[in-house]
Amino acid sequence: VVIYNVTMKALRRGKQWDLVEELLQEMLSRSIQPDNITYSTVISCARRCDLPHKAVEWFERMNKSGCVPDEVTYTAMIDAYGRAGKVQEALHLYERARADGWRPDAITFSILLKMYGIAEDYDGAHNTFQEMKALGVAPNLITYNTMLDAIGKAGRPSMAKALFKEMIDVGLTPNQVTLTSLLRIYGKARWADDALKLWERMKEEGWATDLILYNTLLSMCADIGRFEEAERLFQEMGESENCKPDSWSYTSMINIYSSGGQVEEASNMFNKMIEAGFKPNVMVFTCLIQCYGKAKRFDDVVRVFNLLLDEGIFPD
């Protein structure tokens, strides 16, 4: 059983649903009894592959086979329901598990918060967060991050700011995910002061950055109209070891220049992007065409449009 479980876990990383299901079938045909570890792995694989009905199918077969779900299997299944937008089913299962005497942990609550976030149900998320605390379950870093994201979807920057303060106060150290969510929220809300202050603080505290965080900083600069900072940042990325600009970074820069009417810069960045081996997508092309249009450089409009056709790209 252990060998099978380990193999499935490895396959799950590559979202190889078919292979996982095949393995499980093989286990059954050889009368090797799958356990909770097997089923939770299978169920979480199904949800990562966006196959919630498969998760349900195997959860039911598990119950029929007489294997009693444990807490991990329950949470994996609740997660599968949550991702599929089946809030009622998820809550029902949660209640059922609780009736069985199960004490939910921080992971369970994070999953429920994620579900409400996807459903854009801020009140649901808020109530769950309160309930969690009332039950004496301490939110961890991921719980806070998930809650931040739910707040972000609801577009409530002041709540986000308060939550961030709370997590620092309870002694947690924000990671890249935390900072990415928060900067995105501030940027979208055009809270330039808070965004820039947070950026300063990141540097002072020496909080680690990664590529996604850099890219978020770039688009945050775009949101609050700070293209000089974006340029510095982009250069810093180029000089960095592990955060070299990727296609998102180039695209952000092109957008920043384009929205500021800086045609030359946008067009240079576009060339650099191609030189660096990235393929621009429709959005980049549209953006550039618009930019040339505004500058009345119609020959360039036509040139880029033909380039687009050469690439065989069409709007979605």
Added chain:
RNA sequence: UGGACGUAGAUU
């Protein structure tokens, strides 16, 4: 051996 989190852009 098993469960949870983050990034852009089209005439807003």
